[in-house]
Amino acid sequence: MARLPTGVTIVSATGAEGPAGATANAVTSLSLEPPLMLACLDRGSRTLTRVREAGRFGISVLGADQAELARGFATKAPQSEKFRDVSHVEREGVPLINGAVAWIACRLLGLHDGGDHEIAVGEILDLGGDGGDPLVFFGGEYRPLDAIR
Numbered sequence: 127m128a129r130l131p132t133g134v135t136i137v138s139a140t141g142a143e144g145p146a147g148a149t150a151n152a153v154t155s156l157s158l159e160p161p162l163m164l165a166c167l168d169r170g171s172r173t174l175t176r177v178r179e180a181g182r183f184g185i186s187v188l189g190a191d192q193a194e195l196a197r198g199f200a201t202k203a204p205q206s207e208k209f210r211d212v213s214h215v216e217r218e219g220v221p222l223i224n225g226a227v228a229w230i231a232c233r234l235l236g237l238h239d240g241g242d243h244e245i246a247v248g249e250i251l252d253l254g255g256d257g258g259d260p261l262v263f264f265g266g267e268y269r270p271l272d273a274i275r
């Protein structure tokens with residue numbers, strides 16, 4: 127799958143303990159009518175626990191200048207540390223990363239078995255974003271769009 131170029135997102139949710147988020151590229155649109163998204167989350171992901179509790183999740187599609195942020199959210203650092211210096215807002219009850227090229231707020235419709243992952247299916251409640259060039263993950267590296275060749 128290193129040969130499949132993907133965008134890079136932060137999947138996020140919030141609760142009494144504050145926001146949680148993880149870098150995720152197993153994210154895609156699922157249905158147009160109704161508008162649904164899916165995100166595959168490792169069973170060991172703390173963000174998955176927060177998504178389950180919140181019944182909502184956000185997807186922030188990172189921009190080409192946000193690779194550092196992708197690295198930070200791909201760690202097991204305390205969630206409060208992950209978010210400490212990251213500008214974010216809450217919409218529809220989900221935390222979203224400021225400066226993302228696109229963001230999508232979803233209501234969790236269900237969690238489905240996906241081996242060592244769970245497949246979160248969400249109905250889109252709201253979406254937006256700042257536009258611009260996305261960050262791309264390809265060949266195990268973060269790259270700007272114009273470096274894909």
Ligand SMILES: Cc1cc2nc3c(=O)[nH]c(=O)nc-3n(C[C@H](O)[C@H](O)[C@H](O)COP(=O)(O)O)c2cc1C
Pocket residue numbers: 134146147148149150151152153166167168170171172173174199200201202263
């Ligand atoms: C480029 C990239 C893509 C990733 N995609 C996913 C993904 O789709 N689903 C997932 O569960 N973890 C994915 N991960 C791993 C998580 O970001 C990582 O396990 C993180 O520490 C989980 O944090 P959490 O336990 O706080 O939720 C990815 C990591 C990288 C670097």
